[in-house]
Amino acid sequence: MIPEIGHFALIMALMLSVAQSVLPLWGAHRGDARLMATASPLAFAGLVAVGVGFGALIWSFVVNDTTVMNVVQNSHSAKPLIYKITGTWGNHEGSMVLWVLTLAICAAAVAGFGRDLPSGLKSRVLAVMGMISLGFLAFTLFTSNPFDRVWPPPPDGQGLNPLLQDIGLAIHPPLLYVGYVGYAVTFAFAVAALIEGRVDAAWGRWVRPWSLAAWAFLTMGIAIGSWWAYYELGWGGFWFWDPVENASLLPWLVGAALLHSAIVVEKREALKVWTVLLALLAFALSLLGTFLVRSGVLNSVHSFASDPARGVFILGLLAVYVAGAFALFAWRAPAMAPQGVFAPLSREGGIVLNNLLLCSITAVVFVGTLYPLFLDLLTGQMISVGPPFYNMATAPLAFPLVVAMAMGPLMAWKRAAFWPVLQRLWWAACIALLAFILALVLGGWNALPALGFACGFWLLAGAAVDIGDRSGLGRTKFANVMNRARHLPRAAWGAAIAHAGMGVTILGISGMGLATERLIALPAGGTTQFAGYEWRLDHVRDFQGPNWTARKASITVLRDGQVQFVMEPSRRFFPVGRMTTTEAAIRTNLARDLYAVLGEERDGPTGQREAVLRMHHKPLAPWIWIGAGIMALGAGLSLSDRRVRIAAPNRRRREAEEAARAGAPA
Known part of the structure; x- marks a missing residue:
């Protein structure tokens, strides 16, 4: 009976997502406040329905209900309780229910915390999220039903893949899904803005916290997966450039570019078209990762499924969502003229350089991951693209990226001078040079790890210079410096800590080069x-x-x-x-x-x-994952800053704008 309740709940969620996709969008088009007001209740109702379905699936695993095919294939009565619970999402069908649940939670969060959003934008965002939920619920129910029955029931299940019976793999998928689905929210904001034909500082202020949260969760998800591979697989490495590993890295790289670019939209109302494009790309790459894991085109320890029919369905979703969004982008982008003008040498210019380098690394990883698949499809020739290619192709791009990471925060908005930035970073450069020389001598004249040590210390020292410069170090009394440091915005501290965390991770990777x-x-x-x-x-x-x-x-x-x-x-x-x-x-x-x-x-x-x-x-070696934790901590600290989380404009300004659009006196 419980599995039937769960199945019915998912069907109900599908019907609610249809209503959520249509009614608010039509209401925003018609200017009908009543239809737009349905967006939030439908999002909350969808969360309840998917939550019931997920709870029923967990119950089936906990009691080892062998009349459910999914339980038979992925559980066993002798399995410890913790792995019976985590086994719920340790398979393709259950992981899709977790994906949809995460999407429903994010939609409910937008509905609950978006009270200050303009009603038109909010209704369009929730409608787009309803469309995404509709696609994945249809995929789950029609190709991957987790509640399919089997009769007669076998005496026991076949057990969960032993590699997944580990606490690291229990935590890894939920964190990844929060990251992936977080980019579904930024995607929804981008599509909603394209429909409205307007991107402004308020839009950038709303996209920024979601991109920050998605990036933080994706960072932790990737780090825990890497840690699991390190201690569980027994090969002693932390990253093998496996195609499925790369599939999670791609949205992480584009997401890092997005969260920096959104700052420029918020502060300067520049890079609008570019930021919208990044928001679309981040979610498109998340969907690509879903396709690679579940389509059967890859053989990997990370793969969930090998059913080509499922791959075709996901490919169809990818085509509908991504092609539709990019067609809308091509139509609307020319109308979104940038307002902020800046010199190449400025903080905005540094962020543009950051974005170009991150996207270039993304392109390298993308080509290296997909080229063997296309070559096999077209010619039948099978090749392997391994770590030597990625290391040699990404290192020349990563080095200037690291250099710019320390310099960018010290530059002024709109226009900056190069020499004052160098003057403030001279001692960071000295520390990096000393680290390079010591690592070169002590590490057997191995140049690549030595360069990594220099980059790591450069970022650590650069983060310290950033905080010191903001606090007035060297320009005022020490007591004043400490007082100003205590009152710095948490977002400033968070950015410096995240950059320092990247430095710690680079040091750990460099140390592994001397293993x-x-x-x-x-x-x-x-x-x-x-x-x-x-x-x-x-x-x-x-x-x-x-x-x-x-x-x-x-x-x-x-x-x-x-x-x-x-x-x-x-x-x-x-x-x-x-x-x-x-x-x-x-x-x-x-x-x-x-x-x-x-x-x-x-x-x-x-x-x-x-x-x-x-x-x-x-x-x-431990510094690799300590650094990832520090990066996520920095992102979380930035997210805790009220100025990052609270949207502009305020409620009174929002009401005035809506009244003006309706033709009523404000």
């Missing part, structure tokens, strides 16, 4: 020297888990004969899925990771059983 590893087979009691430690394999034993068995090694790590710690890597076997996973053992002191992986066991030359061990020493 060392060793592959060795040891018998019980055998030892080896690595990374300044003595590693002793004590034993390899069997271990029983809740729904798996394991072979676990015990490795004692010593220095100067003194025991430092014990590491226990293992290999887990899941009987239900007939699959083996690798569980790496990681010991960190935040300055480096010691990383051990247990491989296969074999007979040694003397007939004694040996275990194959792979050991890594990874300097600064």
Whole structure:
């Protein structure tokens, strides 16, 4: 009965989304206040309906209802409760319900927090979001129904993919979806503005917090997915330039350009056409990622589905939403003339450079990801585009981007002078140069990591210079500096912290470039020297888990004969899925990771059983994810600034504008 209630709730949500797509839009076109007023109640009702459907799906997984095909294919009675719950979205069908739920929450947030929005703009935004919900609800119900029944029910389910039975993969998809759907909101604002034919500072002020929130969640989603790959897959890397990894990186890059460009629209009413284009592109790339993951065109550990029919449906949605939006853009864009004029050397100019470099990196990743697919489709020839291509193609673009990130915030709006900016950054340049020289000498004359260290310290020092300059450091008394620093807008602090977080992440990536590893087979009691430690394999034993068995090694790590710690890597076997996973053992002191992986066991030359061990020493590896957390923290701090969240114009000005458009006295 509960699955039927969930199914009915999704059908009801589909019907509500039809009404939400039509009534407010028609009301805005006709100037009918009653029809426009239906937008918010329909958005709230849609949230309730999708919430009921999602709750029914969770209930089916928790009680292991094997009459539901989705539960049979992705759950098992022996699975821990936490993974029964997270297994709800650890599959294609459930993840689509989570996607639609996230979209409904965002639509309800626009309805609830958008009281100061002009009613015409608000109704059009919610109507566009209703159209997006309509497409994905139709996709879910007609091609990916999560409540399909099976009869007779099997005695138990087939279990969730063992790789997904991890807390990192439980958190990773919801964060990504909030990021993707956040760009659906900026897309809706862009389409609504194109329909109205007007983009102004108020529009930029509304787009900015949504782009900031979407970017922050996407940052955390990508970071947690990278962290999971690092410790769960056992290969010791954090980014492989996998096509599905790239699919999440593409909207992140364009989203970073969007949130900077929206500032210019808000402050200077310039870059209007460009900002609208970025808002359309960010969501288009989010949809592209959905297509790649679910169409079956890629074979990846990240892929959810391999049904070509689903891929065709998503491709149709991509064509309708993106082609329709870009056709509207081509029609309306010429009328959105920019008002703010600025010199190339200015803060606006720095943001334009930032945007061009980010979009250039996006183009490189886009081509590298899709070119093998098109080549296979057209010629049948299969090629692989791997890390060497991406590293060599993006590095020349990333370096000037990092240089500009520290200089841009120090430039004045409209027109700036280059020399005063350099004067304020001279000591940051000295720190970067010193870091480059030290890394070059201590890192074995490896130029690329040394350049990375220079870039990381440049950004850290640049963020400190930005805050110091805003606080009057060097121009007034220290007490005044501290007082001004305390009263700086949270948005200013947030931007500096986010830039510093990028610097920390670059330092972590550069440290990984100096990583060392060793592959060795040891018998019980055998030892080896690595990374300044003595590693002793004590034993390899069997271990029983809740729904798996394991072979676990015990490795004692010593220095100067003194025991430092014990590491226990293992290999887990899941009987239900007939699959083996690798569980790496990681010991960190935040300055480096010691990383051990247990491989296969074999007979040694003397007939004694040996275990194959792979050991890594990874300097600064934790800084990659610490930096991502700092970036998200900076975005959150900016978002907490009331001046970023509260839309302009205020309610009185909004009412006056609406009265003037209606021909009534204000």
